[in-house]
Amino acid sequence: MTAQVSVTPSAEKFMRRMVRFSEQPGGGFRLSVAPGGCSGLASSFSIDAAPQDGDTVLDVNGLRVFLPAASAALLDGVTVDFSDSLAATGLRFIDPKQAACGCSSAASAPPAMASVSLDSLRRVSRA
Template identity: 35%
Template sequence: MPDDNQVASFDPTESQWQGLQLTDKAATQIAKLMAKDSSLLGIRLAIKPSGCAGFAYVLSMATEIDSDDLVFTHQGANLYVPLKAMPYLDGTEVDFVSQGLNQMFQYNNPKVQSACGCGESFNV
């Protein structure tokens, strides 16, 4: 019988990933950002512990490739994801949406079990 106090572990290099997908709108927005800054290789999507639900998405500009990055490309736009984030992000569709005056990247993550009320954080 397993000990309930043990934490499960995994080796991310031994998994087969579905990957992440960029919608056409997300790829277009990333390509626009890349065109404005010649040092920009794409964007990086990671996660960090945060909020009441557990994790938050972290989006940053990718100006260099990290040794553990996986790259997902669509229409010339690059999305970099650290290997350690894949167990939480695998299968996610990244979209770019407009809501009123706001424009933002939106993450359709099939692994999300719950999210906080404000939408700041999620749990898998």
């Protein structure tokens, strides 16, 4: 079974920039997600030269996106978006199947939103 994952143009642009500025130009964007609290999904990413065994490989207009098997299952039917606002910057996961959380800590957060930390990025010097 192949995961049906949609990637918005803004998420594609973000992913392409991460690949372009990484130490793996020509690599792919590895996206890992796990169930996580009120936001729905906790995520992380890396840039890898090639997919790992068992990965689902998405072709997003020539950009390779690597999804580990568990992540592909969680992202099936989900739209991956990128948000850059005062309230949140990062990847967002829009899941039409997810109900809003009822706890008070999620009152101001939209359902199915997770952010990816950009703290690990560094500029690559070209000698």
